[in-house]
Amino acid sequence: MSDLPRSLAELPITASLPWLRGLQQALEESISRDRLAHAVLIQVSPGLGGGWLARWLAARLYCGAATVPLPCGECLNCRRVASGEQPDLTLVQPIEESKEIRIDQVRELTTQLALTSHAGGRKIVIITPADKLNRNAANALLKTLEEPTRGSLLLLVTGEPSRLPATVQSRCMRLIAPRPARAELVEWLRAQRPGSTDWNAVLEVLGDEPLVALGAESGTLEALRHETQRALEAAARGGLDPVETAELWGKEAYAERLACIEAWLLSRLRDWASGRAAIAPRAWFEALDETREARQWADTPINKPLVLERLLWRLGSLESAQRKRSQPASGVNRAP
Numbered sequence: 001m002s003d004l005p006r007s008l009a010e011l012p013i014t015a016s017l018p019w020l021r022g023l024q025q026a027l028e029e030s031i032s033r034d035r036l037a038h039a040v041l042i043q044v045s046p047g048l049g050g051g052w053l054a055r056w057l058a059a060r061l062y063c064g065a066a067t068v069p070l071p072c073g074e075c076l077n078c079r080r081v082a083s084g085e086q087p088d089l090t091l092v093q094p095i096e097e098s099k100e101i102r103i104d105q106v107r108e109l110t111t112q113l114a115l116t117s118h119a120g121g122r123k124i125v126i127i128t129p130a131d132k133l134n135r136n137a138a139n140a141l142l143k144t145l146e147e148p149t150r151g152s153l154l155l156l157v158t159g160e161p162s163r164l165p166a167t168v169q170s171r172c173m174r175l176i177a178p179r180p181a182r183a184e185l186v187e188w189l190r191a192q193r194p195g196s197t198d199w200n201a202v203l204e205v206l207g208d209e210p211l212v213a214l215g216a217e218s219g220t221l222e223a224l225r226h227e228t229q230r231a232l233e234a235a236a237r238g239g240l241d242p243v244e245t246a247e248l249w250g251k252e253a254y255a256e257r258l259a260c261i262e263a264w265l266l267s268r269l270r271d272w273a274s275g276r277a278a279i280a281p282r283a284w285f286e287a288l289d290e291t292r293e294a295r296q297w298a299d300t301p302i303n304k305p306l307v308l309e310r311l312l313w314r315l316g317s318l319e320s321a322q323r324k325r326s327q328p329a330s331g332v333n334r335a336p
């Protein structure tokens, strides 16, 4: 996600994200042994805390306190990292309109890295999400990675490293976090925002990106999820107009609707797997594949109502196909 919600920037450096603790320990060890590479690829999506971890590392390296554990979160350097005012720290993000990181941004950071640091220490650049580097920008970055400036540290944050050229990936030290369980994320969100929010429903719509969930309108998403589910139940009974619904959903919250459809199909398939529902799984798996493919293209200028309409017709036929299958043969033998 390129436009990070405000809450993401506001999550304090001293926060605790249990699923990133292993990586923090690994970084701590690299620092204490003076083995930190000049470029680190943080393979954690920004919504799962990849950007937060990069800022934590920057604060850890700049922190002026002598306390343990570091960073303290209170000294001038920590506060400057948190507010984005640390003069030796540069944040590179996609330019809003283009949604990509461009070559002139990379050239600028290369120039900045070549300058002497303000405090005489390290110069750090955080690139997030790094998969938004366009081809020219990635090529320009490669040069910087091949000939690093002394005392510089490049932090590339991405949940989708495969979108980066292999040449860029191979020149970075890699940090990979194990994928946290949904329950762990829900528990963490409950601790951050005590209340009645159904965080499971929110994550179902947004994906397992708890930091995005914190910045989202959770009530709206919960309502959207419930409304979509009701509509899908109706669709499955043949009680929904696919054309009208597709027209409506294609205009608003398209990606979120697709996420709801995927979650709904998955829950039905889980019911089938545990013996609680009798369905014809093949057709449901095919519908799941189609939904997932649609989600992959959600950001592109495709004909969204048309994609949804096709999908809703398919969903509508799932249960009628099932009913036909489960009805006893009518006894009418058609002539061949």
Ligand SMILES: [Zn+2]
Pocket: 062, 063, 064, 065, 071, 072, 073, 074, 075, 076, 077, 078, 079
């Ligand atoms: Zn500090």
